Amino acid sequence: MPDLTPITPLGGSSLRTDTIGAISIAEADDWALASVAARAGQLEDTLTRARKLTGLDLPGPGGLVAGGDWRAWWMAPEAWMLATPLSASEDIVAAVKPALGDAASITEQTDAWARFDITAPVGFLERLCNVDPARVTPGTATRTVMEHMGVVVLRHGDQAFSVLGVRSSAGSLHHALLTAARAVA
């Protein structure tokens, strides 16, 4: 392990959690992320190998799946994000690349994103992004825009969400989430 101490997406030494009424917003940094993009003509191979590695069927457009130590969501045509606990896999590319071989291009994305885990009624999203709550059901991953920032909204369960934005604007995203929480709480 390196003898350097990381900081959190918001720049602190510990993770921040805010609770406003029934809504909670928790900064989180415990996922290692890697993008998986199938190479030309190797979609089936990618799916097979990913299943073998993670036990998951990589989902179709807008999908999010989870099981065991793995999560996977659709990012773009024939491209997904894989997530696994950082504690188990500090170097996720080293873990994924051998399994996928030449079937897919793998890129480390762990620190590209800042993540906030949110407990809130789905109506919370009304003040943040133009997605139809009827379509953002549990098991969906939606790339959209919040307050001029590109984000991914993962809906895990009825009131369980994660919002991921680019790490450099973690502070602005956090501020937007808090402001919306105060407005609807």
Place this chain on the structure above:
Amino acid sequence: MSGYRLQGGQIDRTRTLPFRFDGRSHSGHPGDTLASALLANGVRLMGRSFKYHRPRGVLTAGSEEPNALVTLRSGARAEPNTRATVAELFDGLEATSQNRWPSLAFDAMGVNDWLAPFLSAGFYYKTFMWPAAFWERVYEPIIRRAAGLGALSGQDDPDDYDKGFLHCDLLVIGAGPAGLSAALTAGRAGARVILADEDFRMGGRLNAESFALGEMRGAEWAAQAVAELASLDNVRLMPRTTVIGAFDHGVYGAVERVADHLPIPPEGKPRQILWRITTARTLLCAGATERPVAFADNDRPGIMLAGAMRAYANRWAVAPGKRVALFVNNDDGLRTAQDLAAQGVRVSAIIDSRPYAPDPGIPGARHLPGALVIGSAGRLGLDTITVRTAQGREFRIDADALGVSGGWNPNVHLTCHQRGRPVWDDALAAFVPGADLPGGMAVAGAAAGVFSTHGALQSGHAAAARALEDLGRSAPAPTLPQAEDTPIDLRPLWHVPGKGRAWLDFQNDVTVKDIKLAHQENFRSVEHMKRYTTLGMATDQGKTSNLPALAIMAELTGKTIAETGTTIFRPPYTPVSLGVLAGRARGKDFKPTRLTPTHHWAKARGAVFVEAGLWLRAQYFPRPGETHWRETVDREVLAVRAAVGLCDVTTLGKIDIQGRDAAEFVNRVYANGFAKLAVGRVRYGLMLREDGFLMDDGTTARLAEDHFVMTTTTANAGPVYRHLEFARQCLWPGLDVQLISTTDAWAQIAVAGPRSRTLLQRVVDPGHDISNAAFPFMACAEITICGGLRARLFRISFSGELAYEIAVPARYGHALMERLMEKGADLGVTPYGTEALGVLRIEKGHATANELNGQTTARDLGMGRMVSDKKDSIGAVLSRREGMNREDGLHLVGLRALNTGSRLAAGSHLLERGADAVAANDLGWVTSACWSPHLEAPIALAFLKSGAARMGETVRAVNLLSGQDTAVEIVSPHFIDPEGERLRA
């Protein structure tokens, strides 16, 4: 009847709300508007008109009000031009009248009214032309001071605004009988319904009329319907919400006034919310607006629309006066007489322009069929009206209030927002919605010209049922209450001929005479008429004035109204606060802020930051005792030249490019060759737009046969990524290439200076040889540092010194910076910011955004030969166009001030010695300039005509804006180490 307050109404008499108007205290009740409360307190004079400063009272009871505009609240929350007719009364409300001096009752600018003959429509186009300079100096300042209505406070708006997004199957706009009926039908069928109404109490005209629906009063039925809708999970009720516009593809803008009825918004809550509603189907049930009849002096306080009078009497329990007359051309207006009489208000006369009009039989009221009101009198309010009977007899009638009804116009506004045109209906004498409605929209109730209550309920239900059917749902059977279904007789009457001024547009003071003048001067199309007279341009957007004016123009031209046409209604339906359109994006939250991984470290060290696009970057790191920014920057620059410096360069875009065809792909998007770049090497790349001009530049490293990492300039990270995806998906979909941005994933730190290798060797893990031989200039490698941390090391140099950039996972950037500072203390390690970075690269002659401004070519930069003609890369073909390859074209050169004490500013233009400062002598311009602490002289980069051939000559850098005129020597842009020995050391 004591005072003006009547029995009944939908106000809460158990509570009293004190409020102030122009400093005087009054009181009202919850449920009142400011207008109803003022009327209840006997206040008729509420405002002044725009041009003539005529005294004005309330004309309407809704959002179409042209007259009763006040400034609501005070201080930073002052809200000018607020319609008293829709301002919900709250405890402590404070309102002030506008556009008058010194007081509302005595307004000195009322002199304009006496000057009216000189101020006819468009008079200003014909005068104020002499002398020419007097327009800005004399005439216009006077006009500007006099113009405008209310005043903004000038302070920052202290309230918050929010935005949101809603989705539904059916959006119902307007909660009158048609809208409620529609919402009940769709809501009971389980559809996702949004019912929006601008009023704070849903029910529309049901609240204003005395009709019965079944066994109930209309208002009771409405309340019951609203209660049922509120109980349905699939229905969202949005009172106080104005749908302002119909946009493409079923998107509607709506403004919800969540806190305007409160003294101040609750903590953390917005004042208003802008909703973007996306809906599959829309029902416009926006009702209708009554129109006045123009007659001489028809603008006195006390003269209002007959339907408004009913609303004040029935809903707010306010009598419009003690002695009320009515002037109507239709049956509907007669209902006012009946309702007022039923409430015990004395109705003195009913002047009905229809000769055949039936006598409604109001006790004590004179009934005058075929008669006209031809004038009014009274100071600051109505005292008497003058009537001319069918027989031509003229006499006065005492009246302190006159209700006028010229018929009703369906509120078709939203049907026109996508440039649909309403059509004229002769039977109704009104425009009704045309066939080309916005997609998914239907219209019901009075908005569709269905004026009876039964008709509204029925058409609302039927339209909702059709929408449900479209959506694949079946509608429940209707359960409509019994309601009046009386046909309305109307005989069009737009204006009463006569001598005096008869107002059409009350706020802008446009009279029938003005329309006649527009016609006389050939401003006859509707658009010309409006623009010439300013009719319909006031805050009421012509809701009560457009049609009468149009009808008069039709009369004058001898055309029908249908032939004359109408103007198109545009969003917003009613005026919308700018605050809510901006939402949260204001102040520091205007745009997101991007922070580098070492931001907090730099902040703790006292760095000064600068915006670079959305990023904040450390500009320089002042030390105690340094008194000027340049002292700091000079120190940082010299430290890099002499020792080692550290700079966070994370903001440069990073794009991960993988795939079997990655090399081929990179070779096509860069103008210079990349196909043969070896693994473990980095190359500088020139990226052209397809038009052959420079798009971006950067270094691209080959980490593996099938893996490249491209860097872009900070500003172009997004556009370049988009460009690459375009090339990948649209131009060469057969190439095996995958792209993803990794800009944020890696913290990247430039380690620059002769001691940089020594410093890096102290953190690089054993086993990675970064000696000059093993890791030469333009090498790259994936290594580990600090005991196993994955890192990427690039030996590239922006400063011209021996230099590296090292990248680690972003979360470790802060710690790496600290570690490098600690390990390099004895080497003189110095953090440097963008300012020193800029000096270093100018000294080295590297181009950046100042040079790569989208207007330059590779040739301009002296890199024309890098554009390969051996391959088909983007932009190569058009870069060869003649105009971009002129012999006398621009070249990037260095400039060095002859006098080291002189100043050299970027943006200065270059002139020959002795040449006049005129465009014909313009030789080019300075792109970047700085003080070079290394050379101890002001230096610059510049684009100079035929510059490459002029080395050693002297020209002038002239800044005409500051008066600087500096003699400069033309030199190579590579001020230091032109052979590149340092960076290979």
Place this chain on the structure above:
Amino acid sequence: MIINHPLLGPRDAQEFTYLGDATLIDRPDGMADAAPEAFHDYLHLRDNPAGTHRELWYHEGGDRSWLVVTRDTRTHEITRVDLARDVALQRGRGA
């Protein structure tokens, strides 16, 4: 506006970035003799119809797909949306 993404369904047009006429897919051969004229025509000249227009939109705030949207420039009505990659392949573009 709402763009009905072929993979993701209806999405706010605000998530997209517009480029222009879909003929920009048909990039000429840069090594051909007639390349200068062909590139001038390709890059600069437009039908600019008042009516049906096939145009390129990029789902920048989404899945980064380029789309070919068929839209009426008079009414803004969208009648068809395809992945630009599929269109490009159909038009014979490859490696």
Place this chain on the structure above:
Amino acid sequence: MRYSALRVFAEALRGQRGWRPAWRDPDPQPEYDTLIIGGGGHGLATAHYLASRYGGKRIAVLEKGWIGGGNVGRNTTIVRSNYLLDGNEPFYEYSLKLWEGLEQDLNYNAMVSQRGILNLYHSDAQRDAYIRRGNAMKLHGADAELLDAGAVRAMYPRLNFDNARFPVQGGLLQRRAGTVRHDAVAWGYARAADSRGVDILQNTEVTGLQIEQGRIKGVETTRGPIRAARVGVAVAGSTSRVMSMAGMRLPIESHVLQAFVSEGLKPLIDGVVTFGAGHFYVSQSDKGGLVFGGDIDGYNSYAQRGNLPVVEDVVEGGMAIMPAIGRARLLRMWGGIMDMSMDGSPIIDRTPVEGLYLNAGWCYGGFKATPASGMAFAHLLATGEPHETATAYRLDRFRRGLPIDEKGAGAQPNLH
């Protein structure tokens, strides 16, 4: 009839009975020397200058609707000559000089009001670019001043100086810039042209161009054919539609630009302020309305209406730079169709069809260009040669690699 204060006074005393039509509505003649297609600002100005400066006779302006109903009637009324490039600056400076004498030339008060334009800058790089621009302006004889933050604050104390995401560092000021009452420009030119015998034919839509052997012979219209040996097209917004009748494809796309006006307010700002970092520019009309705008919606459109995101984007810029306007209200919004060219600059040139001339591609610059465009187009129609200030506005500049690209955005119209 001449307009004057005395006349206004006299007419007031006699009940305004003496005013005559500002222009006639004649029937079309079968033949004219010169036809100008497009009764907007540019077409009417062209007719006026052709008749008054170049001795043109038998001129008609063909307008499919009502004159002044296009972009001259729907813009943000700004006039300025703060351009950067040699191809543009002399032309716009010439235009500004023509504006300065317009009222006396036309005997019509179009309220040319030189209250100044201030372009704010927020970074050193923007400042440097403005220094370059200001110097280019001065080299071409225009006026320009560079203000620092303090000077901007003294001039416009209500801008956001203390809580801004992009703090104001200064601005480039052109004092001679300002605003003009836009409708009056169309009416003033129409009246002046009409007084010199130009036939203004409203509700006369051109439905075809008569071209024989590469030469223009006349036009087909909804009121019958009209012969002419010279035809000038000045129909920005519809250029591609009209020129397609001559079989031409152009380096132009049609885009919608929205503009906005608030309710009337007592004076808040005096001149024009542009906030480039936020896509927002604003002035206050003499009636008190804040007139403001931003960028085009960004997609090809002939619909004369825009969408909500751009409205929000523009107002966000407004609130960012002028937080005091939050409680003012947006009264009206509208959309105009812009000819967006491939380099953001216009075209005034001959076409491959002999006798057919083109005035197009005005992008955001059409209104302020009106007088110079009319003069340059009249010059071209009268002499066959480009006016000295418009020599760069050639159609072949794209083929030749001589774009006039002020923004450096390349051949993508929606970025200009």
